[in-house]
Amino acid sequence: MFKRWFKKKEQPPISTKQETLEEIEDGAGIELAGRTIRRTVKPVIGASILQLAEQHKVDWNSNCRRGTCARCRSKVLEGMEHLSEPNEAEIARLEPEELEQGYRLGCQVKIVSRGKVVVKHAPYF
Secondary structure, three states: OHHHHHHOOOOOOOHHHOHHEEEEEEOOOOOEEEOHHHEOOOOOOEEEHHHHHHHHHOOOOOOOOOOOOOOOOEEEEEEHHHHHHOOHHHHHOOOHHHOOOOOEEOOOOOOOOOOOEEEEOOOOO
């Protein structure tokens, strides 16, 4: 019974090969700044910021993956146009002022097009 409750949702496949610097030098990299680790990774259309951070071992705190705990709260510093629009979970959890300032939930925001994106992990605590 518990297996059904905690069953992981299907996630877009993320390549396990390490990107070379040349592959992301075309300006289409996703720069992820965790608490202590900062990496620029190749964008994967349909992947969330949290998925990319976990895949590339960037220290991005998360808990629920549903958009309710806000531990993965992030500040988009550049490239908002390459990300999905705020969904219901983000609108319910974040204040309108936060969304205007560029805050998003890493578990909810997805890459929708190639381009330079800079995101910093910015939890409340």
